[in-house]
Amino acid sequence: MPPVPDRSSPAETPVLLDRAEGVLTITLNRPAALNSFTQAMHGLLLPALDAAEADAQVKVVVITGAGRGFCAGQDLNDPAMAGTDGPPDVAAVIERYYRPLANRVRSMPVPVIAAVNGVAAGAGVNFALCCDIVIAARSASFIQAFSKIGLVPDCAGTWLLPRLVGRARALALAMTGDKLSAEEAVQMGLIWRCVDDAALGDEVKALAVRLAKMPSQALAQTRLALDAAMTMDFDAALVNEAQVQGRLGAAHDFVEGVSAFRAKRAPVFRDR
Numbered sequence: 001m002p003p004v005p006d007r008s009s010p011a012e013t014p015v016l017l018d019r020a021e022g023v024l025t026i027t028l029n030r031p032a033a034l035n036s037f038t039q040a041m042h043g044l045l046l047p048a049l050d051a052a053e054a055d056a057q058v059k060v061v062v063i064t065g066a067g068r069g070f071c072a073g074q075d076l077n078d079p080a081m082a083g084t085d086g087p088p089d090v091a092a093v094i095e096r097y098y099r100p101l102a103n104r105v106r107s108m109p110v111p112v113i114a115a116v117n118g119v120a121a122g123a124g125v126n127f128a129l130c131c132d133i134v135i136a137a138r139s140a141s142f143i144q145a146f147s148k149i150g151l152v153p154d155c156a157g158t159w160l161l162p163r164l165v166g167r168a169r170a171l172a173l174a175m176t177g178d179k180l181s182a183e184e185a186v187q188m189g190l191i192w193r194c195v196d197d198a199a200l201g202d203e204v205k206a207l208a209v210r211l212a213k214m215p216s217q218a219l220a221q222t223r224l225a226l227d228a229a230m231t232m233d234f235d236a237a238l239v240n241e242a243q244v245q246g247r248l249g250a251a252h253d254f255v256e257g258v259s260a261f262r263a264k265r266a267p268v269f270r271d272r
């Protein structure tokens with residue numbers, strides 16, 4: 001299969017990594033094609049997340065895009081999409097790339113922040129929505145573009161959308177493929193907040209550094225417990241809370257958090 005034209009300068013790699021103060025920033029870097037996913041990008045993105053999982057120094061992951069877009073979903077010029085002698089094997093692409101990517105983000109041992117700097121479309125939106133906290137620039141937009149090319153929302157869109165905004169809005173967003181502004185996305189509960197474009201970097205950095213100092217394991221378990229409770233009845237959720245608290249209560253970070261509170265000092269968390 002021939003390589004996908006990169007659309008970024010030859011010197012550029014489709015995924016950039018930067019680590020500072022316990023925060024790994026992953027930048028999707030094909031700005032000329034709005035950072036749409038290629039096989040080359042997938043080939044760097046998942047391993048970067050795997051490496052972050054294994055690296056105890058990484059306390060928070062931030063995902064953002066280079067240039068004016070966040071991510072326009074699958075690169076529609078990618079040979080994997082175009083097929084060769086017949087229709088493309090879309091299911092194989094989903095199984096190979098998007099299912100592992102969505103599962104990877106949702107199972108990270110640390111918080112994952114999406115810093116949506118511009119338009120997010122197709123799998124690009126749902127990749128962002130897989131993250132724990134989504135902050136967007138005010139000029140960013142969200143487009144469930146799938147229906148326009150004869151597909152359904154993927155990268156966990158069918159699971160996420162109704163849970164985030166309810167069935168009526170999820171269906172309308174997915175069926176129309178209409179563009180949603182960042183402010184509308186906040187009002188709808190699709191994302192956490194939007195900020196002025198010029199403030200996005202500073203806001204995300206401040207949040208990421210703050211979360212990096214918090215108890216990573218408890219934050220990751222919070223995600224798991226909330227998601228698990230979505231399919232539990234009331235008492236089952238209470239039982240699960242007791243079990244999770246039981247594990248966390250026996251761990252270092254709880255002891256440290258309580259000790260630091262009593263001693264009126266800053267805690268130093270380490271569990272992951």
Ligand code: T3D
Binds near residue numbers: 034077088
């Ligand atoms: O097998 C499988 O792969 C299945 C997996 C599916 C998962 C999916 O994500 S399906 C959905 C794929 N994404 C889309 O359908 C979105 C397509 N893009 C757009 O609708 C528009 O580009 C946007 C609404 C996102 C932004 O519009 P606008 O006017 O701001 O920018 P533009 O001029 O359309 O795009 C700028 C450039 O990026 C342009 O290239 P050019 O003309 O300057 O050379 C455009 O072709 C390119 N680009 C944007 N999106 C994609 C893309 N190139 C390849 N693939 C893209 N998805």
